[in-house]
Amino acid sequence: MRIAMIGTGYVGLVSGACFADFGHDVICVDKDEKKIASLHRGEIPIYEPGLDELVASNVKAKRLDFTTDLSKPVADADAVFIAVGTPSRRGDGHADLSYVYAAAKEIAQSLTGFTVVVTKSTVPVGTGDEVERIIRETNPKADVVVASNPEFLREGAAIRDFKFPDRVVVGTSDERGRKVMGDIYRPLSLNQAPLMFTERxxxxxxxxxxxxxxxxxxxxxxxxxxxxxxxxxxxxxxxxxxxxxxxxxxxxxxxxxxxxxxx
The missing domain is CATH 1.10.1040.10 (N-(1-d-carboxylethyl)-l-norvaline Dehydrogenase; domain 2)
Known part of the structure; x- marks a missing residue:
């Protein structure tokens, strides 16, 4: 499967490296040119045990790459994961979803063919509805399914948590979307990790x-x-x-x- 991971923070980089290790072709996208340049040099911007070796091995195998240009990775992708930051807003403490919505609009402009757009960032209930509205408003012709796939990674044990999860939760009622997400997570079936499909x-x-x-x-x-x-x-x-x-x-x-x- 071809995957575009939007965001190279904690969730995006760990998820992208692990998906690549599953055998998928993954391109991680970030607007921070310095961060992408560092990743190309093999420098990891976060501390997570084993992540540097995991990134290096999959870059060497040509399954993992990094770029600042979102358009081509999204156009080629079977699934696009949104893993950008959702920091608490100053004043009211609500999640700042501006990065998620900006990513959704930019993704919509580059979609070609059937694509599953997946929110992996921690977002309030109903965010997927707004992501879908933005995509369809920006690109009415897009053949897209918007799904939710929350992460449950512990800092310091994230790689093991990703590869040996208690469960994988996927929120979509679309059969085509379920098939794509099932194919992406199929390597976990060897570990008998339950794949739980539910509403978004x-x-x-x-x-x-x-x-x-x-x-x-x-x-x-x-x-x-x-x-x-x-x-x-x-x-x-x-x-x-x-x-x-x-x-x-x-x-x-x-x-x-x-x-x-x-x-």
Whole structure:
């Protein structure tokens, strides 16, 4: 499959390198000329264990390349992934979707043939609807399906998480879109990773619900740590005692710093 990855940040670069390692032809696109020049020199702009070797091996195999020009990669692609930043806006904290919408408009101008456009950035529910509206308004003749494919990567373990995921969530009800996404993720079938197809808005909601639940577990055990300190209990044993309950589970019950990271 031919894939265009729009954005070479944490999600875009890790995803692009892993897709290339699956055997797909991937071109990562970014407007930052310095970043693209660095990637061509083999310099990785983020720290992620094993990513430099993964990028280098797939560049050498001619499955992975980088460019600042979006038009040709999009025109040739079977699937275009939007993996640009969605930072919190100053003042209200809402996700700034201007980069996503700008990418959608630029992608629309270069589409040729049937293409699946996939939002991989973390976006609020309903963003895919607006991406589709922008594409169809910009290029009414485009033969396109807009899908959601949220990422669940942990910083520091992103490559393993991508190749050995708990699940892959794809939001599209279009059969052609499902086939393309199924072909892209087919190498994961060897690891028996479940590929979950659902409606687009449901996929977007799954990402937010997962983030919120993990944040809840981390915040909860930190509150229990404070309480344990006041009453003279051992929070590590408390965490083990509640974590052995299968309904609760042991993960993300380690008291310490609050939750953080790019999402």
């Amino acid at each position: 808005r449901t996929a977007e909601m799954i990402k937010y619900a997962a983030n919120a639940f993990l944040a809840t577990k981390i915040t909860f055990i930190n509150e229990i740590a404070d309480l344990s300190e006041k009453v003279g209990a051992n929070v590590q044993e408390v965490a083990r005692g509640i974590g052995l309950d299968n309904r609760i589970g042991t993960k993300f019950l380690h008291a310490g710093p609050g939750f953080g990271g790019s999402c």
